Amino acid sequence: MSEFLEFENVSKSFGAIRAVDGVSFSVKRGEFFSLLGPSGCGKTTLLRIVAGFEQPDAGRVRLDGQDLTDLPPHQRPVNTVFQSYALFPHLSVRENIAFGLRVAGRPRREIREEVDKMLRLIRMEDQAHKKPAQISGGQKQRVAVARALINRPRVLLLDEPLAALDLKLRQHMLLELDLIHDEVGITFLYVTHDQTEAMSVSDRIAVMNGGRVEQIGTPTEVYEAPRSSFVAAFIGDTNFFDGVVTALEDHDYCRLSIQGLPDVLCYNDKQNQPGDPVHLIVRPEKFRISPEPPPADPRRNTLEGVVEDVIYMGNHTRYWVRLDGHRLAVFQQHRRFMLDEKPIRWNDRVWLSWDANDGYMLERYNVSDERLVQRPPDVLTTTKST
């Protein structure tokens, strides 16, 4: 696969705010590529630069080798699904979908056939005569997708297309988008602030923060091997540890000294040397929690703590465990029939263990990113722990 949609050093400011700050990356042909980040991270601006609604202050955007940067929106071989759908309220569903072909002056018969095809794709043949005001949110979204696809764009741009839908519908539409992507084989550039959306459908994700790309990778890569504390905290839950390398073991592992905890073993993919400060993350589901000390295993780290909070979620339980100076989030899947198990309760003494391969050391760390991780407030736990 070659580089298809390329961003080269793209920057865009609005007044004093640098919305996009020297971004360079490329999207492959046929990919479902997501731009993921919090609001104001520049993802929508980047999308609008591709569509031609914004002009970058610097940098180029190329599509299959062709420079798009100076083309007006109506001459670009890309189409957009807007967050507000932006359907034409005075036109019927059929006329909305036909719009792109109508302005291109295509013959009437061809337009009818193409629109019929699109209506079948979004399964709305029987709603074709309705006005946008008469159909539901999910249907509007489908019409918006069909309207954008009928021009056979080289890239389909989707700007938070599911943000206006409720949770159930959102999950359903996400699957549908994925199916449409597979069916039409067009490159999708998908903008969202919702990490579960991005994780579940994307081939690759670019995580953005403050106008820059923090990391690009497959969903598994950005989740399991985040490069920065921002990516680690923005995607999923995580536990942060600050430590110093004290020794190397077995070539591939290093021993870390962490304030208030016994030394832990960690896979040393970064080739850290003794004395290097490191930032370790352990995802909550990597822990195993047990009311008794686990059997000794040189590859596993074991910590002892007190349960501070328990939230039963049905298929799993979330525990917050207090250790000396630390509060760790632990998710435990329930593979057994829970009524037969002896439950872990508040104030129980527990042992947490994790494999040395399951921790990951960050390249970049910023203490303010820890605030992105959701934690129960401290106030509740102090009243409970008496």
Place this chain on the structure above:
Amino acid sequence: MKTSRVPAMTMWLTLVFFYLPIAVLVLDSFNASRFAGTWGGFSFRWYARLWREQEIWHALRNSMLVGVAATVVSTVLGTSAAFALHRYRTRLQAAHYALIYTPLVVPEILMGMSLLILFVSLRVQLGLFTVFLAHVTFCLSYVTMVVLARLQDFDYSIIEAAMDLGADWRQALWRVLIPLLAPGIMAGALLAFTLSIDDFVTTFFVAGAGATTLPIRVYSMIKHGATPLINALSTLLLALTFLVVWTAQRLIRDNSGRAVPGGGERR
């Protein structure tokens, strides 16, 4: 449950307050007697007289000419102004808004006088053309305000969507923007036309000797005491107005699937 009778009574009183004078006028136009106080029997006598009154028809022709021309020009200019005001929020546009808004609050007599002084000092021959210019100046403000109100809930991404789908600005304008704003533009045009047709004060100042419009003609008729004739004329105009408003609302409803949001307010 017992409902209060107050709302219904208020409604009837308001309607009577509004329409009783008009009802009396319509009734009187069919009164054979010359005097409003006495009923001389049903008759089309005044309508027949009206038919032969050449000067009235001439004045009506002038009014229509000015009205149509002023409506067309002020609708085009006013719609453009509204779009500029909505789209660009700069300090210049704030001044623009204030300047457009001012004619709505300036006393009409002042408008008329200042226009007269302007025309005279520029040595423009007073006549239908000056009346037309004067009407455009005040109609413009009303059209702008009505279209601007329509634009308030306008989602600009719809225009972006049109461009995105391959429409150049001309296609976006004719296929999307104008059809969407049509109810507002229609309402503005209707308002401009009505304002132009019944304007008296400004017209009185800037109309030359040959450029008598209907309101000015009616005024001079009242001075000569021809009230039954005016009753007949008013009844015809009333019927015409209802017809125009009714068809306009029908048209608008058919186009957009919903009724026109209030025709705007008159001064």
